[in-house]
Every structure is written in structure tokens, then in C-alpha cells.
Amino acid sequence: MRDFATLFATLDQTTKTTLKTKALAEYFTRAADEDKLWTIALFSGRRPKRAVTTTQLREWAAESAGVPLWLLEESYPIVGDLAETIALILPPAETCSDLSLSYWINWLRSLSNVSPEDRKMLILTAWNQLETTERFLFNKLITGGFRIGISQKLMTRALAQATGQDEASLAHRLMGGWTPESTSYHALIEAEDKAADLSRPYPFYLAHQLDDLPENLGNPVDWQAEWKWDGIRGQLILRGGGHHVWSRGEELITDRFPELARARDFLPDGTVLDGEIVTWDGTQPMSFNTLQKRIGRKTVPKKLLKDAPVILLAYDLLEDNGHDLRDTPLAQRRARLDALLQDLPSEAPVRPSQIIPFDSWQGLTQVRTRSRDMRSEGLMLKRRDSPYLVGRKKGDWWKWKLDPLTIDAVMIYAQQGHGRRATLFTDFTFAVWQGNELVPFTKAYSGLTDAEFNKITAWVRKNTLQRFGPVRQVRPEHVFEIAFEGIFESPRHKSGVALRFPRMSRWRQDKPVQEANTLEDLRAILAAHG
Structure with missing residues (x-):
């Protein structure tokens, strides 16, 4: 835990990306494999299941510190973080330990098999052998995620430096539904990735907001325009006879949109589509509010399936017949997408997202004024020769949203x-x-x-x-x-x-x-x- 606490302190004390990357790369070079795996998991939003409630932690911390609970509660809004408030209010540790990050995580996971009374004693014992920063991180493992300015892209870059592997390949490895319980550092990062998880999506390519005039982008003939749909960005993956749906936030949302399972009846295996999941009235997207009713549901009742049916408006083909097309220019990917979808019947849950023809920026500006009539947030502008990159890159993809x-x-x-x-x-x-x-x-x-x-x-x-x-x-x-x-x-x-x-x-x-x-x-x- 001490090494992880040192890493955290270094990351928290600088805003310079180069210094953060260097600190992470050095950590990934020297740390034990299990610690590296859990560090990757924690910084990508995967944390152990909570075994203790925050209410219990508040009560135990106040009791251990010898202060009334109301004082801790008043301190919390000032500090701004419950884990840090508890770490600061506790008395100094009487002993110290050099146990690893993975040890403490496995220790916390074992609490689910312990009685509430014993959990309290175990937590108090742990607090009594951790210094303040270690306590803070220990509390974070129980109460929430690590929001310290570490993006997935930065972590992937550091891993690339530490391992000598290609950054894009690592970004792909880190996608999907893996957890530290289901894999190892060797399997996730080092092993040959032939069979890769069939459900694994590709890292999403993200656009920047266009704040300048579109005329500054150059000749309009070099650009493709589409509606910017107000839905959920997702990838539909058809591999190994099954299907998987992933959101841009790397959340597996297959069960929330059962209509998309029918894509297997119309599209070949080895197909990966990038697009927007929208509710559909038969001719155009419905309002985002209708989709909102489905977002938080793990199962969807029949009435909601009827009132708010969804489709995927596909705007990119990332994999065709099992071949990765991301390095292929957009114009060619789009041509293959249109050919793939052109003969689909109306009952198929996939439609090609409309390309907007235009021959001048002035004409496209006029089209943009119709965005809300189309249930759209504005336009997407994509350079026709652009590959499908990883993350948010400036230059080739732009979102040209309406004024709010x-x-x-x-x-x-x-x-x-x-x-x-x-x-x-x-x-x-x-x-x-x-x-x-x-x-x-x-x-x-x-x-x-x-x-x-x-x-x-x-x-x-x-x-x-x-x-x-x-x-x-x-x-x-x-x-x-x-x-x-x-x-x-x-x-x-x-x-x-x-x-x-x-x-x-x-x-x-x-x-x-x-x-x-x-x-x-x-x-x-x-x-x-x-």
C-alpha cells in the first residue's frame, strides 16, 4: 500500500501530464503483477464490491476519534470527500505495516463473510496501522472511485512506456468486461491476444467541439456531414455467434436493449458497428426522454419495449468479416457500411445514419438550422480520409452542435x-x-x-x-x-x-x-x- 500511496501522492500533486505518465510508468515497471492489475482496475473504474456502508464508517470513525458524529458530518462538506474526512479525523496510527495494495483489497473482499461486529473491529485495526494517505486510499477502496485526473488514455500511455507495447493495442486490451477476479496481469497485458474476449469493443474515437467557422476546415469536398443524434453512443459486436452492446463509457449494456439481438438474423458474424442507440418511431428518432426511461433498467418490461423501441443508427463499420477496418479511410468504411446495410428489411434493428450531401459550407450552415426538427443536437463533420483513431483527437472529427x-x-x-x-x-x-x-x-x-x-x-x-x-x-x-x-x-x-x-x-x-x-x-x- 505504501508504494501505491506514494504513486497517488505524486499524481495528486502535479497537473503535468508528462510527470503523471512518468510516475505511472515507473510504478508499472517495478510493482508486483497483482498490484499493477488492481491499479489498472481502480484507475479505469473497476473497484471491489463494497463490504461496509458509509453510515457504519462514519459512526466507527467518530467513535475512534472520540468526537460526536455531528462534528464529523459538519466537517465532511468542508473537506469535500468522506474518505479524506475520516482519514484526517482519526487519531495517529499506533503501528505501521508494509502490506501491499492487493493484500488490502483481498482483505476488504473477505469482509463480506464476516459478521457486522467483527467487521468493525477489523476496520479499526486496519486504520490503526495505516498512515494518513494510506488510510485515505483504504477508505476510497470502500467508499468510491479514484478521481485524481488519470484518464484511461494517460494510463495506457504509461503502460506502453513500461511494457514497450503499442499504445493502441493496449487500449484495446483494456476495453471490455474484465475484472481483476477474472484475469491476471499477464493474461490482460502480456499474453498473446489471439482469442481476445469475443465481446471486447474497440476504443471509441471521439470528436472535438467546433467553435470556429466551418470554412476554416478547408474544402468541403474533403468532409462528410451527418446528424449528431441525441442518443447513446454504442458499439454493436457480432462475434462467435453472439452479440454484445457496449456504451462509450465501457459499460456492457446488451441486456438493456434486447431488440438489438435480432441483428444476428440480418448481419454476418465478425461485424462491429459504431453508432447511436435511439428510440425510433418508424421514421425518425424519438426524444431523448423516451430513451432515458430505459437507461437505468437491467430488464425492460413489455410495455416499455412497445412504447420506446430502439434501433442502432450506424455511422461506421469497424470490423467486417472479422477484419479490423480502423486504418481504412472513412470514405471506404462508409461505402462498405452502406453496402452491408442497404438490403436490410424494415424489421432489422439497424439503420444507416443519414449522410447529408452538401457542396458549400454556407449551404450546410442552413441545413444545420433544421437539427432540432430532426431530433438532432447538430452536425458531425468527419474528414473523408480519416482512420478510426483512439480517444479524442483534434483535426479529423468535429461536432458542430446547435447553440443551447x-x-x-x-x-x-x-x-x-x-x-x-x-x-x-x-x-x-x-x-x-x-x-x-x-x-x-x-x-x-x-x-x-x-x-x-x-x-x-x-x-x-x-x-x-x-x-x-x-x-x-x-x-x-x-x-x-x-x-x-x-x-x-x-x-x-x-x-x-x-x-x-x-x-x-x-x-x-x-x-x-x-x-x-x-x-x-x-x-x-x-x-x-x-
Whole structure:
């Protein structure tokens, strides 16, 4: 654990990618294989199953520190992280140990077979032999993931340096449904990858937002334009007689979209499609809200399958007859995709995503204005000779999204942030007018500058009306412009509406509260764009 704690401290104390990569590469060079495997797992979102509740940890830590539970609870919002709060509040360790990261993880996994009373004693014993940073990491293993600015791409680059392997090949190895319980470091990283997991997707190629004029991209003949669909990015994999569906976040979502199983009836084995999973009304995508109802479900009831059927709008062919096509230029991949899908019957759960013909940037700009009518967020622009790369690369793929919808709203509640923002009020609830009443309709926590967050924090502390735990009701005196990507009906909210990706785009210090928008204005936006 000591080596892992040293690595963590190094990574946490720098923002320089080169230094983080070097520290990780050195760790992967010298650490034990089991520790390396668990480090890869932890930094890619795979952690051991929780054996102790956070409520129990709070109570045991307060008791061990000899402080009332309320003091720990008051400290938590200030520190911004429960694992760190517990590590700091505990008394100094009486002993020390040099046990490995993998030892402690296996030790935590064994707690599921221990009685609650014995778990408490074991946790207290562990705390008493770990120094503060080690305790923090130990607590993290129980309470949550490691958010320390380590991307999968950075970790893959460090592994490539440590092992001498190709970075793209390693990125592919790290995809899929593996866990440290189901593989070894040798099998995952070092062994010949002939049979590779048949379910394994390819690393996704991601686009940058286009903020400049499209004319700056050069000759339009070199570019392909498509609608940017508002769904779930996914890969549909047909291999070994089975099918698998992966989200961009490397989550296996096969069971959530059983309609896609029928793709095996229409497409050959050895096919991998990249596209957008959308709900489909027979002619065009339905609103994202209909898809949202299915996202969190492991099983889908018959009524929902009928009311919100899904298809894959495919826009890229990554594997054809078992051959990896990612190095093939986009124009050729797209031609093979169209040939593969052109004769599919209407009952097939796959459609080719429409390519938009255009001969000038001005003409395409006009087409873009129709995006919301198409249930689209805007356009995708892809260079026709581009290969399918790994991660977010600037130059060949761009997303040209519509300007967001906006509404002016009044801040009525505030809450402190977490982590580095723990001392600032950054999470706000906003309301619009309904007659003389302010009706809450959304929350937002991003969009302001550091200076603005500091200013509004000072104001909140002086203008709190009531406290509800960590939430403060404040005087309704400030108007903010709220930007959002979509709006839909929501019976769970008092306002009857919910927003997609709300954020603060401007602090309207020039606007009096009485001139904020109304619930009627929100409903008008819903009628036009919902």
C-alpha cells in the first residue's frame, strides 16, 4: 500500500501530464503483477464490491476519534470527500505495516463473510496501522472511485512506456468486461491476444467541439456531414455467434436493449458497428426522454419495449468479416457500411445514419438550422480520409452542435461543492415565476468563473434564510441565464419539466428578479422543442 500511496501522492500533486505518465510508468515497471492489475482496475473504474456502508464508517470513525458524529458530518462538506474526512479525523496510527495494495483489497473482499461486529473491529485495526494517505486510499477502496485526473488514455500511455507495447493495442486490451477476479496481469497485458474476449469493443474515437467557422476546415469536398443524434453512443459486436452492446463509457449494456439481438438474423458474424442507440418511431428518432426511461433498467418490461423501441443508427463499420477496418479511410468504411446495410428489411434493428450531401459550407450552415426538427443536437463533420483513431483527437472529427436553449432563472438554494470546491458554494437550485410564486425547476453547478464562484459564495453566507442540512435557502435576488440542450415533461418535478445538461451560462447582474422568465415561458420552449 505504501508504494501505491506514494504513486497517488505524486499524481495528486502535479497537473503535468508528462510527470503523471512518468510516475505511472515507473510504478508499472517495478510493482508486483497483482498490484499493477488492481491499479489498472481502480484507475479505469473497476473497484471491489463494497463490504461496509458509509453510515457504519462514519459512526466507527467518530467513535475512534472520540468526537460526536455531528462534528464529523459538519466537517465532511468542508473537506469535500468522506474518505479524506475520516482519514484526517482519526487519531495517529499506533503501528505501521508494509502490506501491499492487493493484500488490502483481498482483505476488504473477505469482509463480506464476516459478521457486522467483527467487521468493525477489523476496520479499526486496519486504520490503526495505516498512515494518513494510506488510510485515505483504504477508505476510497470502500467508499468510491479514484478521481485524481488519470484518464484511461494517460494510463495506457504509461503502460506502453513500461511494457514497450503499442499504445493502441493496449487500449484495446483494456476495453471490455474484465475484472481483476477474472484475469491476471499477464493474461490482460502480456499474453498473446489471439482469442481476445469475443465481446471486447474497440476504443471509441471521439470528436472535438467546433467553435470556429466551418470554412476554416478547408474544402468541403474533403468532409462528410451527418446528424449528431441525441442518443447513446454504442458499439454493436457480432462475434462467435453472439452479440454484445457496449456504451462509450465501457459499460456492457446488451441486456438493456434486447431488440438489438435480432441483428444476428440480418448481419454476418465478425461485424462491429459504431453508432447511436435511439428510440425510433418508424421514421425518425424519438426524444431523448423516451430513451432515458430505459437507461437505468437491467430488464425492460413489455410495455416499455412497445412504447420506446430502439434501433442502432450506424455511422461506421469497424470490423467486417472479422477484419479490423480502423486504418481504412472513412470514405471506404462508409461505402462498405452502406453496402452491408442497404438490403436490410424494415424489421432489422439497424439503420444507416443519414449522410447529408452538401457542396458549400454556407449551404450546410442552413441545413444545420433544421437539427432540432430532426431530433438532432447538430452536425458531425468527419474528414473523408480519416482512420478510426483512439480517444479524442483534434483535426479529423468535429461536432458542430446547435447553440443551447436558454432561460433566465432566479437562484433560491445553494450548496457547497466537493473536493477542491468544498469551501465554495457551487451547486444551485433555480426557479421561474408562476404568478407571484417562484417554482423550482432545475439545478446547475457549472459555468461560472472562479472569481464569480468566490463572489456568490460570499453573498450566500450573508444572505442565508434557512438551512436544510448542507443546503441553504437564500434571498431570491440573483438572476442567472441557464443554458440547456433539451427539455421534456417530468411529473416528478413540481414545475412539470426537466432539462437536459443544464448549466449557468451567465450571471445576469444586469437583470432584476422580476424580469426572470416564467413557467409559461418554459412550457412554450417545451412545446417548441420537447
